[in-house]
Amino acid sequence: MAQVVATRSIQNSVRCPSTGSVQDRLEKLKKPSTFASKVLARDEKNISRVVCRSFPRIVTSRAARADPEVLPVSPEDVPNREGQFQHLEAQQLLDVASVGVWSKPIVRRKTKIVCTIGPSTNTREMIWKLAEAGMNVARMNMSHGDHASHKKVIDLVKEYNAQSKDNIIAIMLDTKASKNISSLCCEDANIELICHCLGIVENESGPEVRSGDLPQPITLTAGQEFTFTIRSGVGTADCVSVNYDDFVNDVAVDDIILVDGGMMSMMVKSKTEDSVKCEVVDGGELNSRRHLNVRGKSATLPSITEKDWDDIKFGVENEVDFYAVSFVKDADVVHQLKNYLRGCNADIHVIVKIESADSIANLHSIITASDGAMVARGDLGAELPIEEVPLLQEEIIRICRSMGKAVIVATNMLESMIVHPTPTRAEVSDIAIAVREGADAIMLSGETAHGKFPLKAVNVMHTVALRTEASLSGGEMPPNFGQVFKNHMSEMFAYHATMMSNTLGTSIVVFTQTGFMSILLSHYRPSGTIFAFTNEKRIQQRLSLYQGVCPVYMQFSEDAEETFADALTLLKKQGMVKEGEEVALVQSGRQPIWRFQSTHNIQVVVFTGDPVNVRHHAPSFGKREGTGGVKLGPLRLTVGRGSEEIGRKPSVDAGKTPAKKQKQTKNPANRCSHSNQEGRGRRGKGKGKRRGDEGARTPPLRLTVGGLEEAERIWVERE
Ligand SMILES: Nc1ncnc2c1ncn2[C@@H]1O[C@H](COP(=O)(O)OP(=O)(O)OP(=O)(O)O)[C@@H](O)[C@H]1O
C-alpha cells in the first residue's frame, strides 16, 4: 500500500526551500575547505575588495571567432571569489528565498554543467579546478586525442572523485569516428562479430564528415576555389582530404557545404571521380579536422562505425557513465548499442545526439530507446536551417522531459569565452533560456577543451544558471501531469513527493541502488534539492548529470531508520541540512530497500542535530529501537484540513525523549491494524528485521496542504 506520512504545521502554504541566510552562505564562502577554496584562500590575500567591477568591453564578430587551436590558459582564469560574494549579495537583494537549499555554491545549482576536456584542461590541476568551479560531467570527444590521453583524463576524474567528499563528476564519451581508422584494428572478437552483424565492414569514416589534418591553418577568402578530395593525406593551401569515401557521391553541383558548423561555406561547382571543386562563399580560417555538412542532407553513414565500436569498448573497459552517440538516425542503433552493453554487463547510459535531419524524423522513437538526448546544435544548425535550432531545442527538451529522459543543450554556449574573459550578452541569454526550458545540463565544448578561460567559462555558466533558477517559481507541473496516476506507483510517489516538498519547502532525501527513483524525482523538478543516497559508486557518478540531484555515496545499514539517521547526519556534517530543518524522505522505486515491493513511503522528518535523534513529524506508529525515532506503519494519504493532526505535536518528541520512553508511549495509532504487509517477501539490502512491524497499527493520517476546507482523500490504493 502506498503511504504518505507527514504532520507539521504549515506556516506558508508554498515557500521556497532555503537553508540559512545569504549571510550564512557568505560566511561559508569565507571558510575554505576544499582544494579550490584553499587555492583561493591564498589568492584572496592578494584580492582587494572590488566594489564596482569593471567589465572589459567585448567586441565579438566572426573575425573574433575562436581559433580551434589550443590557446594557452590565461593566468587571469582563476575563480573570482569576489564575484561570488557580489553575486550572493545581489541575490540577497533580489530574492533570498528563491535560492535553493545547498550551502555550497557548486552544489546549490540544479542545472548541471558538462565540460569537454581537451588540451586546456587535461591536467590534474585543471580537472580539480574545473570540478571545484562547478563541472558535473567531464566529456571526452573521441574525434580528438587518442585512447591513452582519454584514459589519463578518466583516471584523473576518478582520482578526483575518490578523494572528494561532496562533489562527484560523471564521465561521458562522445563516440564518433572522424579520423582515418586504417591504423586502428578491432582486437575484440565480440566487437568484430557485432560489426559484422551490423554490416559495418572496414568503413574508414565515421558518422561525422570531417576535413583532414593540415600542417597549418589555411585562410580561405570569398570567391576563391577550394577542393575536397577523398584521397588521403592531402593538406595544401587549396585542397584538403575528406574522411568519407562517398563524399563525392553524396554532394551535387550547387550544394552548399558548411565548414566548421557553418563558420565557413562553399558552393559545389564541379566533381571528378575523387574530388569536389568548390567556390568559397564565406571565408575564414580552416583548421585541421573541421566538420563538413551539406546543407539539407545527411551523410549516408552508419551511426556507429568500427572506430566507434573500438571507442565503445574503451568506455566499457574504463567504466564510463555515458556514451553520447553522434548522428543517431533511428532507434535501431540505440537498441544495438544497448544490447551490446547488456552482453558485456556494462552499466553505461546512452545519450543520443540529435544533430541530423534524419534524427529529427525519428525523434520520438530515438529518444524512447535512449536514456537521454543532447541537442547538438553545431551539426543540427548546419544540416538544417539555422533558424530551426531554437525551436528544435525547445521541442527536444519538451519531449525528453515528458519521457523522463535526461537532456543536454550543447555547443556555442559561451563560444566567445574561448578567447575573451567575459561572455556576450547573447550567450548569457542562451544559457538562461536552456535553464528555463528545463535542460538537465548545459555543455561547454571548445570553451573548456582548448579555450583561454576554461574556469571563467564554468563560473559564468554556473552563475547564470544559478541566477536563472532563482527566478523560476518552482512547483511547475510536470509536462505529463494527468498521466501520472495512470502509471507506476513510483511515478505517483515521485509526483507527490515533489508536490509535498514544494509545499513544505523541504529538500527530498531518497535512497537508491539503481538511481531510478532519483531520476524520476528529478523529472518532476522539485524546488528543493534531491539528495540521492546510494551505496553504489557507479550510480552516484551517473546521477551527477541529472537536474537537481545531489548524489551522495553511503554504505547502507540493514536498519532503515539507522540509515536515515546516518544520511541526515552526513548532510548536516557537509552543511547541506541544518539542525531543525525538515526533509521529505521518500521510499519508493522499482527495487525496494528496507520495504516491501508494494509499500511506498514519504515521511517528513526533522533533523535534530543529534545523530540518534531524527524526529519524524508524525505520530509514533511503532517502536524504534536504538535511534530514538519512530517506525512508521502504512498509512493512507489524506489531503484535507486536518487541523487536529497538523497542529498536533508528534506524540513522541524524539529530539528530547529517550528511545526507551518512546517504547512506552501509548499512541492510539498503534491500535489500528494495517493489512498490506502480510505474506509479502522482503527484498533489497534491508535484510534485517523490521523492528516495530509486529506492533505497528496505523490509522489514516491527515495532511493539510494549502489549507483545503474539506477533508478529501486523494489516494488510497494498493499497487
Ligand atoms: N581531446 C582533445 N584533444 C585535442 N583537441 C581537442 C580535444 N577535445 C577537443 N579538442 C579541441 O577542442 C575543440 C572543441 O571541442 P568539441 O568537442 O566541440 O569538438 P568539435 O570537433 O569542434 O565539435 P563536435 O563537438 O561536434 O565534435 C575541437 O575542435 C578540438 O580542436
Ligand SMILES: CC(=O)C(=O)O
Ligand atoms: C556537440 C556536437 O557534436 C554538435 O553540436 O554538433
